[in-house]
Amino acid sequence: MQIRTEIGRADTRRVRADDARVVSDVLRRGIDRGEHTGSLDERDLSAEFGVSRNVVRDALSILAAEGLIDRAPRVGTHVVRRKAEHGLDALRGLKETLVSHGDVRNEVRVATLLRPPAAVARRLRLETGVEAVYIERIRLLNDEPVSLDLTYLVPDLGIPLIAHDIENNDVFALLEQISGQRLHSAQQSVEAANADPHSAANLDVPPGTAILLLERLTSLGPHARPVDLEYIRMRSDRISLHATAFRDTIRSGD
């Protein structure tokens, strides 16, 4: 074999934790993809990954800490739940996205008109002094909080919007209904952060839990007018994000 091994597997710097990381990564995605459900057997995993039982146990500890599996003496190791998938390619509201996973309900904590921060006003192209509608919602999937959404809307659409049933409808659906136009697109940024204690309490996770932060500026109509700026905290143990990338802007070579 014409292999140049920079640092081989026998290298002393390679430790058990390196193998546990590999196993946890492949297994995490296998759980996400629904390839592993129900109980997990340490012996089977040891054979599948070609690693010792100790490495498998370390990997399972990582996934247990992330809330993806439960481990208990006698009962064994079980997959808690498959994550819901939220696409970053297609612009869909959470309710549209999670329709197959269960009942989505919004707990509306704030719905009001206020003077937005200057940075928010600029992105929504609002002149200084113009108020925006601000909505704060905890979004629940089957009565469990999965995201905490802070939403700024342009006032001409936001004011009629909050007169509607925003507990049971996606903002996206209402924006289209009120404007009579289709949404155009959204610019999205994704970051990870440790949940501050108050956000953690709202999402029912321990403080410091890694969560996904999604910023999304959504535009409406043929001229792509920015109308909706959201800051969304998602529980990463309940939702994963998905996107397709293409090497070339036009799918050439097909």
Added chain:
Amino acid sequence: MQIRTEIGRADTRRVRADDARVVSDVLRRGIDRGEHTGSLDERDLSAEFGVSRNVVRDALSILAAEGLIDRAPRVGTHVVRRKAEHGLDALRGLKETLVSHGDVRNEVRVATLLRPPAAVARRLRLETGVEAVYIERIRLLNDEPVSLDLTYLVPDLGIPLIAHDIENNDVFALLEQISGQRLHSAQQSVEAANADPHSAANLDVPPGTAILLLERLTSLGPHARPVDLEYIRMRSDRISLHATAFRDTIRSGD
């Protein structure tokens, strides 16, 4: 104003932490976008966001904990650094992506041929018993670790690939060079996780730090053959991910 306030700002359930969250979210993205650089003034921020100095301080504490700003007595509050932006729309290697941010170097920890886990073999369409090339790299931007990448490659491309200079080249560029074909596309999943102690040490962050996990299955050539499956841990204090979503598959309505 026709506003229905579900829970107004004066509601007793709204606490200082709620306002701090809003300020931290808008400010975090402002820093990312390069709108805030250098020193941050509490009084200015208090005026800009229309909140008390205490709320500003709480927001700054959140961002300091994320490593985005430095705070010190007398010296004040400073933006540490702007995050590098990695697009999820266009398929680019890290070196291609970060060319404007500085020097990208790969510390190759493993480059070897091994029997991949069954789940990996399936996704790369390798028959049982066929070995894959496995590469483990720490990727450094200006000598600081920004990601830890585990890469599985199909053997016909992976074996010649690791004979090349993989310390200074993106795997993507080498795959195209060796195959004489363009990459086609990639299916990507994004999650957040608390770094396990060993991964944290590799990335030079405290254990438990929230990091981004990106799984990426990349395909090559006109028939989109899957050739490269990667599990990437990214430091969220150094890299943010970006994607554009469209409401309609075809950009109709334009």
